Structure formats: structure tokens, C-alpha cells
Amino acid sequence: TIRVWNETVSNLTLMALGSSAPEILLSLIEVCGHNFVAGDLGPSTIVGSAAFNMFIIMAICVYVIPDGEVRKIKHLRVFFVTAAWSIFAYIWLYMILAVFSPGVVQVWEGLLTLFFFPVCVVLAWVADRRLLFYKYIHK
Known part of the structure; x- marks a missing residue:
């Protein structure tokens, strides 16, 4: 088997897009239909x-x-990178919705x-391939 995609890159892009496409399209249709104002x-x-992804799917995986x-x-390094970005995403979401421009998402924020x-x-790819300082660490 010849691998075309890096496993980390495919998990973060193709699988995430495939599993989130319905929510993204539903939100996009609603925003376009409401004159670019988010509805409920x-x-x-x-x-x-x-x-659901955070609680139910993780609970089933553990069960x-x-x-x-x-x-x-x-891949612990990739896990730490994606975990840090997940935490950052929630902080960033709070910042753009409550601090920078409350209730409105500006173009630059988007x-x-x-x-x-x-x-x-x-x-995440760099962490997976160990391209930064990992080559200087001797085990």
C-alpha cells in the first residue's frame, strides 16, 4: 500500500470536514438566508x-x-498540539464574541x-514528523 496522505493531516482535514460538513452547511445556509445574521x-x-463529540463519542470510546x-x-506530540489548539479555539471564540466586537463577527476575525x-x-504535521527540536534530543 502506498500512502498518499499523512495520517495526521488526513485526520485533521478530510475526516474533520466529512464529519462536520452537515453542521457547516446548515450554518452557512442559515446565515445566507437571514441576511448574514446568525439565527438560533x-x-x-x-x-x-x-x-456530542466531546462527551458521548469519547465516553463510547472509553467504554x-x-x-x-x-x-x-x-502520537502523543500530535495529541498535545491538537489539545492546545482546541483550548485556544474556545478562548479565541470567547474573545471575538465577547471582547473584541460583542455579538458581531468582523471580517478580520473570520x-x-x-x-x-x-x-x-x-x-500537528511538524509534531508528527518530529521536525523541530526533536532531532537534537537524544534518548
């Missing part, structure tokens, strides 16, 4: 989906591990938020 459906759908068996995170995603993917 779009944000509620995204928050509900995030809560299905057989008793007495231990599982470890395969563009900067969009720019953060490729940065997150590149940093």
Missing part, C-alpha cells in the same frame, strides 16, 4: 455537535475498551480564524 439554528447545531486492557495515545486552521494542521 446554526450556532446551536455547532455547539450541540461539539458537545468499549475491554476490562483489564490498557490503551495508549499513539479571516484570522480561518487562517488558524492551516497553521494548526501544519504544526
Whole structure:
């Protein structure tokens, strides 16, 4: 088998887009239909989906591990990068909705938020490939 995609990059892009596409499209249709003002459906759908993914899916993943068996995170560096970006995303969301321009998302905020995603993917890829300071650390 020839791998075309890096596993980390495909997980962060293709799988995330595939699983989030319904919420993204629903929010986009609602915003376009309401004269570019968010209604109740779009944000509620995204928050509900995030809560479901965080609590229910994680609980099922933990529950299905057989008793007495231990599982470890395969790529710990990538996990730390994505965990840090997840925390940053919630802080950034609070900042743009409550601090910078309460109740309104400015164009620069949207563009900067969009720019953060490729940065997150590149940093996760760098962590996966051990391209930074890892070559200087001897085990």
C-alpha cells in the first residue's frame, strides 16, 4: 500500500470536514438566508455537535475498551498540539464574541480564524514528523 496522505493531516482535514460538513452547511445556509445574521439554528447545531463529540463519542470510546486492557495515545506530540489548539479555539471564540466586537463577527476575525486552521494542521504535521527540536534530543 502506498500512502498518499499523512495520517495526521488526513485526520485533521478530510475526516474533520466529512464529519462536520452537515453542521457547516446548515450554518452557512442559515446565515445566507437571514441576511448574514446568525439565527438560533446554526450556532446551536455547532455547539450541540461539539458537545456530542466531546462527551458521548469519547465516553463510547472509553467504554468499549475491554476490562483489564490498557490503551495508549499513539502520537502523543500530535495529541498535545491538537489539545492546545482546541483550548485556544474556545478562548479565541470567547474573545471575538465577547471582547473584541460583542455579538458581531468582523471580517478580520473570520479571516484570522480561518487562517488558524492551516497553521494548526501544519504544526500537528511538524509534531508528527518530529521536525523541530526533536532531532537534537537524544534518548
